[in-house]
Amino acid sequence: MESSLRYAFAFAALIAVFTAHLLSRRRNTIRRIAGPPSPSWIFASGHMQQLLLPHPYGDYEFQWQKTFGPVYRLKGCFGKDRLMVSDPLALQAILNSPNFVRIGMFDILMRLLFGEEAVICANGDQHRRIRAAMNIGFTAAAVRTYKAVFDKVAETFSEQLENSPAGPINVCPFLSLDTLNAISEAVFHYSMQDLGEDFVANNVQIVKITGTQSEAHILVEALTTGFPMWLWRAGMALPTTTFKIFRKLRYYTHQLGGRIIRERQDAVTQGLEMNNDFFGALLGSDNMSEDEIIAQVGILLLAGQETTANTTAFALLELARHPDFQEKLRAEIYSGLATSRGTVNYDSMPLLNAFIKETIRLYPAIPLVERVALKDAIIPLAEAITTSTGEQITQIPILKGQVVTLAIASYQRLEPRWGKDVHKFDPSRWLDGTVSAGDAVGPYVNLLSFLGGPRTCLGWRFAILEMQVIICELVSKFSLMETEGESSQPRFLSNLMPVLSSGEKTVPLHVTRL
Ligand code: HEM
Structure with missing residues (x-):
């Protein structure tokens, strides 16, 4: 009797699960959107390996876009449907809607490393207020004042190349540190020495840890991203190497933030003017608490480092691959420098800007971002799509909880x-x-590499001017040539990175002083 009751319960549970599955399938509004055939259940990661692991990035993704158009359906891990979106109107609607928020490991990492008050993690009114206050350091006028810092950084990079031993030079490690230096000097008024050796060494480790990806990573991420934040925060205390490096970053950036605030407050108590820089302005404005100001230190240092370094590395690689274009660009730069009378007008150099736009189009530092719908929503489409049942639709109903991938690289x-x-x-x-x-x-010529909407990259003007200055300096002083052998290709390893098939991040170039 007891065992037949158990069977009855098991059967009822099975029916309940099956019914729930059927109901969720019926409610799943994106099931009719066409997409590549589902991989076998043996591949628990669905299409995610094909999406995230190719070298070069986009091998499958760009083909899917060609076949299915700017909106299609993919299988995520454990059979979950995801919508891939590169339709401009749909992207615009999602980016500007408060009903779509960031999810995934990137979001968790940001919260663990920088805290909930960092601009990249804050939401709603708090985000608007912090962003408005921080914008003071990233307007066109403010960024122009950083030009002297970028000049110094570009000169340092030149010297690093000139002082390198003969033979091919891997430009990536130099760029990584030089872009960190640019932010530190421009925004904090601290040199790399001021940051300290430990800070810089830990930063190198962070870049290494976040620059790894594999099928195991994809599956672990899918299994763990649903964990509540309190569990992740508790996990930070675990004695693993990775968490130790994360804890150090939090400690160092917190210390640095405290030091920056103390220095400005000391100046005021000594009757001196509070340093009229970015942090001085934040403190003086009363729009942010001290804790909120301190929380921005880490994100500012890290958000603009590898993104700018890798984009610049791809730019140099493309210059080396296109020697004729390099010559023409050099001629434009020489003529720009000759007529500059001390102030180079980078925006009036057509080849330089076309070159930077093309680099940013083909090599978006973050080629895709994930969002989840907080409520049911309708996404409008610029271009009608045909569903798997042959119907033409110009909008897609989305259910609460649906994951959408903003396919930045595909859009571009x-x-x-x-x-x-x-x-x-x-x-x-x-x-x-x-x-x-x-x-x-x-924000920048309609490219999405700096995203769009209220979460547009705060530092996009900073990155553009920094790249303009570095490229002008390099091209005016050196000739760049590709090395023989394997050429670096983009791979998505938290950032789009130039790597060899061994996985090593490298752009080896022959660099000759002119
Ligand atoms: C080529 C260089 C860069 C690229 C491609 C880039 C790209 C991006 C992208 C895609 C986002 C949005 C991430 C998301 O919400 O999922 C972002 C946000 C952000 N970026 Fe950049 N970035 C670059 C350089 C910089 C620089 C130089 C800085 C600062 C000095 C910076 C500061 C920030 C900040 C603070 C945010 C968060 C904005 C917010 O959530 O309101 N970025 N960036």
């Missing part, structure tokens, strides 16, 4: 927007009218 390869040969590196598309203006999606 949409033919109607960027012209033919979208996979080719061709700066001339920006000069001959090939690129169509379209609706405003991102």
Whole structure:
């Protein structure tokens, strides 16, 4: 009797699970969206390996976009449906809606490393207030004042190249530290020495840890990203190497923030002017608490370091691959320098800017970001799509909890927007009218590499001017040539990085002083 009751219960449970599965399938509004065939259940990671692991990045993704259009459905880990979106109107709607928020390991990492008050983690009114206050250091006028720092950083990079032993030079480690230096000097008024050796060494470790990806990582992420934040925070106390490095980063950036605030307050108690810089302005404005100001130190140092370093490394790689273009750019830079009378107007150099735009188009530092719907929503489409049942639709109903992937790299390869040969590196598309203006999606010539909407990258103008200065300095002083053998290709390892098939991040170049 007892065992037949157990069987009855087991059977009822099975029916309940099956019914719930059927109901969720019926409610799943994106099931009709076409997409690549589901991989076998043996591959618990669904299409995620094909999406995240290819070298070069995008091998499958760009083909899927070609076959299914700018919105299609993928299988995530453990059979979960995900929507891949590169349609401009849909992207704009998602980016500007408070009903779609960041999820995934990136979000958890940001919260663990920088805390809930960091601008990248804050939400709603707190985010708006912190962002508005911080914007003071990132307006066009404010960024122009950092030019002297960028000049110094570019000169240091030149010296590092000149002092390197003969033979191919891997430019990546130099760029990594130089871009950290740029932020530290410009925003904090601290040199790398002021940051301290331990801080810099720990930073190198952080870059290494976050620069790894594998099938195991994908599955572990899928299993653990649902853990509550309190559990992650508790996990930070575990004595593992990774968490130790994370804890150090939090400690160092907290110390640094405290020191910055004390120095400015001491100046005031001594009757001196509070340093009229970014942090002085934040303290003086009363718009942010001291804890909130301290929480921004880590994110500012890290957000703009590897993103700018890797984008610049790809730029140098493309210059080395295109010697004719390099010559033309050099001629433009020489003429710009000759007529500058001490103040170079970078924005009036068409080749330089077309080159930077093309680099940022093809090599978005973060090629995709994940969002989840907090409420049921309707996503409008710029271009109608045909569902698997043959219906033409111009909007997609989304249910609460649906994960959408904003496919930045795919958007930047949409033919109607960027012209033919979208996979080719061709700066001339920006000069001959090939690129169509379209609706405003991102802040910089409609590219999404700096995202868009209220979470647009705060430092985009900073990154552009820094790259303009570094590229002008290098091209005016050196000739760059690719080395023989394997060429670096982009891989998505928390950032889009130039790596060899061994996984080593490297851009080896022959660099000759002119
Ligand atoms: C080529 C260089 C850069 C690229 C491609 C880039 C890209 C991005 C992207 C895609 C985001 C949004 C991330 C998300 O919400 O999921 C972001 C946010 C952010 N970036 Fe950048 N970034 C670059 C350089 C910089 C620099 C130089 C700084 C500062 C000096 C900076 C500071 C920030 C900050 C503070 C945020 C958070 C903004 C917010 O949530 O309101 N970035 N960046």
